Amino acid sequence: MGNYSIIENESDSNSESKEKNKSEKKEFHAYVPSWTMDEVVLSDQVRDSIKDAIAFCKNRKKIIEEWHFNRFLKGNGTICINLYGEPGTGKTTAANAMVNAIGLKAVEVSLAEILGNLQGQTEQNLSALFKYAEDNNYIIIFNDADSMLSQRSAGTANSDSMNISKDHLLNLLDSTSVIIIFTTNFMKNYDEAFKSRMLFNIGISLPNREERIALWKFHVDSKMPKSISYEELADLSDGLSGRNIRQIAMTMGIRLTVGKIKIIEKSIIEIEVEKIKSAIRNVTEKSEKVDEKDLPKSVLNHL
DSSP: OHHHHHHHHHHHHHHHHHHHHHHTOOOOOOBOOOOOTTTSOOOHHHHHHHHHHHHHHHSHHHHHHHTTGGGTSOTTOOEEEEEEOSTTSSHHHHHHHHHHHHTOOEEEEOHHHHOOSSTTHHHHHHHHHHHHHHHHTOEEEESSTHHHHBOOOOSSHHHHHHHHHHHHHHHHHHHOOOEEEEEESOGGGBOHHHHTTOSEEEEOOOOOHHHHHHHHHHHSOTTSOBSSOHHHHHHHTTTOOHHHHHHHHHHHHHHHHHTSOSSBOHHHHHHHHHHHHHHHHHHHHHHTTOOGGGSOHHHHTTO
């Protein structure tokens, strides 16, 4: 009688586990990107590379067949595009503009949304993501991709579990026909197996002076009262990213609206630029001293 009781309890436990897995099934949602290529500030070289990637995605079959690229591009594997560069350089914005130019919808994810708490759940989430994208002809944008594509390691149960997830992702890249755009600040951390699957590697650098002028013109409307030129703004913001410039522009807009300032002046911009540069220095120093105990549990469990 006791044996039957044990079997019954195990069955109940398995049922509960299955129900829990069902309830925790990951759902993904597609959207139409609002950014266009005309709105993204890029160097001519980067823009040309991105246009090449867009053209390939739109004309893949014709390009491969007409020029006999099927001699070395075998099967119908995933088109992997990798956008890399420093934080705030517009990688995710560029990815959205690319999807818009291709004429499809995007599904945007990061590792935190893919990780599962139960054994095998991360792989299930990855499979569900690729199936959703493939069935509906959506493009995946995978942000902070280095957290998933980093070099495989061994030695702990957690690292073994993460290695299984990475191997599963590699299989999905080889066996499904989706377009996926990875974005990362740390491409140097990529596992060689993932690097070799990137059809396009496009680096996006911090904006140069000409690009900063364009960024200031885009973010600070000509109607905003100011006693400083776009050229001066560009000179003052040397070393800042597009995200930093947007942050300063929004701060100026808020202060003008509530009457805290009457006009955007050089001295005000100098203060805001120094605040951002100081914050960047602090983050850089802290990142060099990061301790495992300070990492989020969801990430720490998979190191």
